Amino acid sequence: MNSIAIEVPKPVDAPSQSTAPDIDAWLLRVHEASKRRNYAGTFVVSANGEIASSRIWQVCDGQTQLQRIEKLTGESQITYRRNNEVVTFYPNRKVVQIESSDALGAYPDLLKTIPKTISEYYQFTRVGAQRIAGVDTNIAEIKAKDPYRYSYRVWTAKDSGLVVKMQTLDGQSRVLEESVFSELDLNAPIQMDQLLKQMQQTDGFKKEYVTLVKTTPEAQGWMIKEGAPLGFAATACYQRSNQGANKTKFWQKLFKPHGTTMQWQFSDGLANVSLFVGDYDDKDGLSESRHAAGATQIMRKRLDRFWLTLVGDVPQVTLELFAQKLQRKSD
Numbered sequence: 001m002n003s004i005a006i007e008v009p010k011p012v013d014a015p016s017q018s019t020a021p022d023i024d025a026w027l028l029r030v031h032e033a034s035k036r037r038n039y040a041g042t043f044v045v046s047a048n049g050e051i052a053s054s055r056i057w058q059v060c061d062g063q064t065q066l067q068r069i070e071k072l073t074g075e076s077q078i079t080y081r082r083n084n085e086v087v088t089f090y091p092n093r094k095v096v097q098i099e100s101s102d103a104l105g106a107y108p109d110l111l112k113t114i115p116k117t118i119s120e121y122y123q124f125t126r127v128g129a130q131r132i133a134g135v136d137t138n139i140a141e142i143k144a145k146d147p148y149r150y151s152y153r154v155w156t157a158k159d160s161g162l163v164v165k166m167q168t169l170d171g172q173s174r175v176l177e178e179s180v181f182s183e184l185d186l187n188a189p190i191q192m193d194q195l196l197k198q199m200q201q202t203d204g205f206k207k208e209y210v211t212l213v214k215t216t217p218e219a220q221g222w223m224i225k226e227g228a229p230l231g232f233a234a235t236a237c238y239q240r241s242n243q244g245a246n247k248t249k250f251w252q253k254l255f256k257p258h259g260t261t262m263q264w265q266f267s268d269g270l271a272n273v274s275l276f277v278g279d280y281d282d283k284d285g286l287s288e289s290r291h292a293a294g295a296t297q298i299m300r301k302r303l304d305r306f307w308l309t310l311v312g313d314v315p316q317v318t319l320e321l322f323a324q325k326l327q328r329k330s331d
Contacts, residue, residue, distance in 0.1 A: 035065050042184075046178045064192065065083055099210040121230070125143065134183075135157050139154070146230070148318045149318065210240065271318075276311070278309075297314060
């Protein structure tokens with residue numbers, strides 16, 4: 001995997017390692033800022049020598065968080081996220097995908113939950129300050145204590161805690177992926193009713209529904225032998241229909257365009273892993289594989305009459321552990 005050469009800013013003060021309450025408070029502030037702050041900006045993600053950019057608008061009123069995310073590179077795509085509902089327009093194909101799930105988070109979002117054990121697996125250090133996209137930020141490093149997760153360097157707005165820039169680092173502190181607001185307006189005059197109106201303008205588009213149904217691994221006949229790898233805990237489990245979802249490049253490469261797939265999600269509070277299990281069919285043309293896209297690792301392997309696809313922002317060794325531990329329940 002290629003790393004991205006990025007100049008690391010020098011700290012303005014001596015770095016200070018923080019205690020568990022410090023990292024908990026910091027993460028909570030960051031998470032709340034991502035849900036409650038209005039802004040508009042251009043968001044750029046760099047990985048493996050490739051750059052993707054999006055224009056993001058976010059408005060919040062205390063109960064509703066609404067985002068409009070317009071891709072500026074690649075195929076034309078406009079995504080609206082309203083709390084747990086996601087509506088994605090593909091203007092060139094006149095297709096709109098509609099998905100609803102409490103597993104869908106805001107974008108960009110660093111934190112999923114704050115487990116009590118997070119300080120056992122990450123070391124939190126304040127390392128300095130820097131001005132990014134016209135915003136004064138504080139810099140923090142969240143260093144993994146084991147080889148099963150990545151480390152992070154995060155720039156957050158001093159006044160609000162909003163994440164302005166983030167780097168994902170491997171075990172040698174090389175940058176695997178960087179996401180940053182190249183331009184950010186924290187006082188943008190965004191109207192929620194205006195974005196809602198745009199979100200609901202589906203006339204002339206073919207509607208495709210991505211169906212997610214809550215379930216349990218036990219009900220689907222699966223279990224993790226001796227529990228999940230250290231620091232990870234199950235957060236949700238769904239049966240999802242592959243119909244419609246096969247329109248995206250991600251699903252085209254990994255899943256057959258029919259049937260259903262179980263998605264079992266795990267998190268350590270920062271890193272996330274999803275296990276997708278679907279029926280094996282030798283006519284589908286799928287094969288065992290593994291590859292990386294920035295900080296995201298992907299592995300697919302056959303388990304008897306099933307395909308197991310693992311996707312996570314973790315090292316490959318972590319996906320291998322999950323694959324070894326997943327097994328069918330005994331009747």
